[in-house]
Amino acid sequence: MAQIIQWFPGHMAKAFRLMGENLKLVDIVFELIDARVPASSRNPEVDKLVAAKPRLLIMTKADLADPEQTRLWKAHYQKLGYQVLVLDTRNHKTPQLVTKAAQAALADQIQKQADKGIHNQPIRAMITGIPNVGKSTLLNHLVMKNVAPTANRPGVTKKIAWLKTPTHLELLDSPGVLWPKFEDQTVGLKLALTGAVKDTIFAKDDAALFMIKFFRDFRPQAILDRYHLAENAFDQSDVDLLLDITARLGFKDDYDKAAERMLNDLRSGKLGTYTLDRLDD
Numbered sequence: 092m093a094q095i096i097q098w099f100p101g102h103m104a105k106a107f108r109l110m111g112e113n114l115k116l117v118d119i120v121f122e123l124i125d126a127r128v129p130a131s132s133r134n135p136e137v138d139k140l141v142a143a144k145p146r147l148l149i150m151t152k153a154d155l156a157d158p159e160q161t162r163l164w165k166a167h168y169q170k171l172g173y174q175v176l177v178l179d180t181r182n183h184k185t186p187q188l189v190t191k192a193a194q195a196a197l198a199d200q201i202q203k204q205a206d207k208g209i210h211n212q213p214i215r216a217m218i219t220g221i222p223n224v225g226k227s228t229l230l231n232h233l234v235m236k237n238v239a240p241t242a243n244r245p246g247v248t249k250k251i252a253w254l255k256t257p258t259h260l261e262l263l264d265s266p267g268v269l270w271p272k273f274e275d276q277t278v279g280l281k282l283a284l285t286g287a288v289k290d291t292i293f294a295k296d297d298a299a300l301f302m303i304k305f306f307r308d309f310r311p312q313a314i315l316d317r318y319h320l321a322e323n324a325f326d327q328s329d330v331d332l333l334l335d336i337t338a339r340l341g342f343k344d345d346y347d348k349a350a351e352r353m354l355n356d357l358r359s360g361k362l363g364t365y366t367l368d369r370l371d372d
């Protein structure tokens with residue numbers, strides 16, 4: 092039986108408080124969401140906190156997400172009135188794309204300033220998002236030098252500081268904020284699969300079974316190909332399929348090891364692109 096994933100380190104609570112205080116310092120908020128989980132990687136508390144500020148939704152890791160789903164999600168958020176930018180954060184065009192999108196989101200404010208004869212004011216922005224969504228990577232690209240440590244594990248960004256960029260943005264780095272509690276078990280598992288929560292706080296076999304269920308519904312062939320399974324492998328239960336994969340990988344009955352391998356394959360894109368939060372046309 093899957094355990095409820097709960098994760099709320101003290102620095103997250105502090106970050107949330109700081110974010111509220113810092114909001115008045117910025118013109119715009121860059122809210123980073125993971126394109127593979129465009130709903131589950133949003134924090135409803137941040138949404139409430141930031142409601143009154145202009146906001147740019149940046150869908151990061153688009154290179155790992157299903158392009159068709161990304162298109163649908165982008166349209167969905169645009170329909171809700173958000174300015175949306177889809178990004179592989181590591182792309183060299185990131186600074187130009189983000190700056191242009193920020194200017195578009197602030198067009199009214201910039202026009203008002205121009206009417207008063209004020210031009211080329213720097214845009215002050217705050218980057219927010221859940222752990223591992225790409226905040227440091229974005230920041231590094233915008234300031235064009237390595238100022239923030241990036242790592243493929245949650246919870247690295249901790250300090251807050253202003254940073255100037257060549258494209259006339261001034262950035263306030265703020266740490267990721269995650270739910271104090273996952274009320275929905277599915278959200279927790281999705282975030283586990285994309286690497287937004289620490290590996291030590293969820294059961295890998297639960298995550299692997301969830302993954303099998305997702306691929307059964309949407310991309311069975313990717314699993315069959317990757318693990319050299321028989322064409323009818325999905326005729327068996329999720330648990331039996333996990334054991335089948337375990338054996339194919341040479342781990343005998345050590346399904347934890349197989350689960351770990353599957354998670355690594357998924358996160359590194361070896362199972363192709365995928366979007367765990369689904370929208371229908």
Ligand SMILES: Nc1nc2c(ncn2[C@@H]2O[C@H](COP(=O)(O)OP(=O)(O)OP(=O)(O)O)[C@@H](O)[C@H]2O)c(=O)[nH]1
Binds near residue numbers: 226
């Ligand atoms: N494929 C891909 N990887 C990305 C992208 N953006 C970031 N990454 C990778 O995701 C991992 C996490 O990125 P970070 O920039 O450290 O994330 P963060 O939000 O600062 O993480 P915390 O400090 O834990 O809050 C790193 O390995 C990055 O290289 C992207 O658009 N595509």
